Amino acid sequence: MSQAAAKASSGPGSASGHSGIPAPDPGRWKALVFIALAQLMVVLDATIVNIALPSAQQDLGISDGNRQWVVTAYALAFGGLLLFGGRIADLWGRKNAFLVGLAGFAAASALGGAATNEAMMFGARALQGVFGALLAPAALSLLAVMFTDAKERAKAFGIYGAIAGGGGAVGLILGGFLTEYLDWRWTFFVNIPFAVAAAAGAWLVIREPEGGRNRSPLDIPGVVLSTLGLVALVYGFTRAESDGWSDTVTVAMFVASAVLLLAFVLVEAKVKAPLLPLRVITERNRGGVYLSLGLAVIAMFGLFLFLTYYLQVVKGYSPVKTGFAFLPMIAGMITGSTQIGTRLMTRVAPRLLMGPGFLVAALGMLLLTQMEIDSSYAALLMPAMLLLGLGMGTAFMPAMSLSTQGVQARDAGVASAMVNTSQQVGGAIGTALLNTIAASATTSYITDHIGSATSRSQQQLVQLEAMVEGYTSAIWFAVGILVVAAAIALTLVNAGRPGGATVTGPGAGSGADATADDELPVPVIAH
Helix, strand or coil, X not given: CXXXXXXXXXXXXXXXXXXCCXXXXXXXXXXXXXXXXXXXXXXXXXXXHHHHHHHHHHHHCCCCCCCHHHHHHHHHHHHHHHHHHHHHHHHHCHHHHHHHHHHHHHHHHHHHHCCCCHHHHHHHHHHHHHHHHHHHHHHHHHHHHHCCEHHHHHHHHHHHHXXXXXXXXXXXXXXXXXXXXXXXXXXXXXXXXXXXXXXXXXXXXXXXXXXXXXCCCCCHHHHHHHHHHHHHHHHHHHHHHHHCCCCHHHHHHHHHHHXXXXXXXXXXXXXXXXXXXXXXXXXXXXXHHHHHHHHHHHHHHHHHHHHHHHHHHHCCCCHHHHHHHCHHHHHHHHHHHHHHHHHHHCCCCCHHHHHHHHHHHHHHHHHHCCCCCCCCHHHHHHHHHHHHHHHHHHHHHHHHHHCCCCCCHHHHHHHHHHHHHHHHHHHHHHHHHHXXXXXXXXXXXXXXXXXXXXXXXXXXXXHHHHHHHHHHHHHHHHHHHHHHHHHHHHHHCCCCCCCCCCCXXXXXXXXXXXXXXXXXXXXXXXX
16 A cells, blocks of 8 residues: 555544545535635636737737737736646645645736736736646646545536536626626736635545655656647647648648657656656546547537627627527536536446547537528527537536546546646647638638629628628537547446446556555545
């Protein structure tokens, strides 16, 4: 038995003295409120700033060529440092990492809201990414180690999954309100009360279980290789969106990323205390979760982008009205995650929620391939978004729980970071890939139809039709991606239901992930 496991089983917090499971913290439900609040802040930030970008660009004099860095600076820092942030949480303690992440994120948000030029804005966004990379894995791993009972874990991850899935749409509503009725700077300042409330609450109520820290020395080569490799990968996709896939720098980024990440895997296989123990990703259930979640996020990110443009440019909605138009998706996600997912998670195997969930989302996406200029919101967009939300909410909840289930407590931070990494990389791929497909289809449509448009109004109509043609072409690809995500979830994920007699953890049915020296201090309790 490992020292961490021994400490957990024999320490004063032991529930029974023989199971190695710490006694549940009575304040864990209060803690969930503040963890969820912090997660909501991070997820909101991914979309809230997009709504404010045109106003911020005008105020700060940011050029069209540089405006992408408001988004890219955050994405590069967040995506590149997630694994490092996850391991820091394992080393420092998750509560400590959580509090530092909140404080830093609030300070960076204040800097962004007070920005007077583009350099200050880009720096603030990069700092938000740095502290977000510390905060996000710490939040998820705190849940993983605090909620060990199967039914309680289902409820906790239901709430977390709803926020992780629906928070982006909430950001569109809040961003629209703040930009339209106050000022774009409030899309940054709004993070400060979120962070202060979450930090104060977390300081008072979070009690991290004993014996879960990783005392190993930090794997510096792993940190450098993973950070540079992930930054190169995310920047490659960001660059592909703006400069094309054949651009020299784009190709160089992809090649550099492949070399660096391969070197990272080789280093991790040899060092004594790896940044990312390969057992975390090679266990088939967690590998299946990371892969299927990443694919689902590719589809979702493209959809947010296209629907936002469709509603504002084609339908003429205001930013606030656009945000409210996403409410059915939020309602669907909350219902799917907290009602369907939570109620069924202890009764059926995770794959039987994830696979059908992704397929229901694909059905909603399929409806959106029928979009036209004059499509009815009530008849087409609303039911499509409701199905998308229901499907994603139902699939995300067990996926979030399974991503850290059975992992050693000392690796919970880095396992949580892998969830965020797959989502971040998926988002970068989705934005670049689906945008490229949409742009190509739009250009092709204009080339074929602009000749027959004789008046200015006809030409404008052709341009709008071309935009919708581009969106629907890309959405067809998103449908296919979601079907592949469902297939991966149904075939790779083979864990049993958490409330059953046994729980598929490391080594169960998938090649041993743990040895006798790696007993799990935080398993899911069987009923």
